[in-house]
């Protein structure tokens with residue numbers, strides 16, 4: 091599977107504007123560039139709302155294209171609504187180019203004239219069509235790309251988030267490869283320097299920070315007429331980690347020990363039940379590594395099936411006893427504690443509930459957020475510390491994962 095090996099995000103006001111109306115989000119595996127427009131700081135407001143709509147990441151990354159488009163439409167509705175409630179912000183809007191790096195593909199959602207490119211085998215491929223007047227004219231054959239460069243209406247866009255109650259969002263999935271370098275940028279880069287120069291600078295600077303700074307400097311040297319935003323992402327291949335997946339296997343997994351559960355900062359009154367359920371109700375085996383389920387041999391199928399059925403009935407009775415004894419507070423408790431583990435694909439994941447499976451494969455947890463970080467990319471020490479299944483409040487777990495995604499974890 092692919093992962094983000096290196097990333098850079100930078101934004102610059104340029105040489106002629108007073109304010110920077112661009113906004114940028116780099117939260118691996120999700121990256122967003124938004125270029126706002128509108129008087130009296132309205133452009134800043136619009137682009138910030140667009141980016142904030144993506145802040146929480148994708149809830150479930152199984153259909154990233156659809157989810158990105160959904161988040162873009164939600165941002166559109168928010169910006170549109172605000173522009174109607176405030177005269178100073180009337181008519182504000184923003185472009186949006188959002189990229190989600192999946193295991194094999196890069197999903198893109200796009201509105202306006204900010205762009206996404208891929209540098210592959212030293213060739214620069216443009217992945218988005220501008221929703222701009224000059225691009226429409228080029229597509230209709232009424233303007234050549236050369237004429238477009240100096241066209242007086244080159245910054246007029248035909249689609250944006252905000253001006254209308256409903257927006258059409260372009261999406262695509264691009265089959266990614268290890269070594270791919272992706273560039274997201276606002277038009278402050280692409281109206282100042284040609285694509286050949288962009289490609290030359292990317293090829294000349296192997297380190298993404300150097301490449302990003304060189305692109306911004308080149309746009310400024312060419313005049314810096316607009317705000318310049320650059321995001322760079324390099325992908326590499328990683329092996330999926332083994333041995334610490336919570337959701338590994340479909341049959342019973344041994345219960346990792348949580349000795350004296352370190353429940354910290356859980357403020358709800360249901361916390362004591364969580365501790366009781368964690369420590370006493372389920373006799374934990376003194377191991378932290380889930381046992382890999384043994385495949386059933388072909389000859390023993392009827393007996394195996396009977397055993398499974400018995401086990402399931404036993405589990406159900408056991409669960410009923412547990413929940414009966416502890417009352418509905420136990421159920422509530424499961425919903426107020428969180429822990430960090432890995433999902434079946436080895437990605438660091440935030441789970442809601444307790445890190446246990448009852449006999450019969452009844453999980454006491456569910457996945458709440460899947461990060462783009464593969465556990466196999468962590469050092470053994472960090473892996474042990476982060477994936478120790480200790481319980482957290484929702485905000486603590488979320489901020490741990492966020493720090494991890496931003497590369498800021500100690």
Ligand code: CA
Nearest residue numbers: 125277278316
């Ligand atoms: Ca711009």
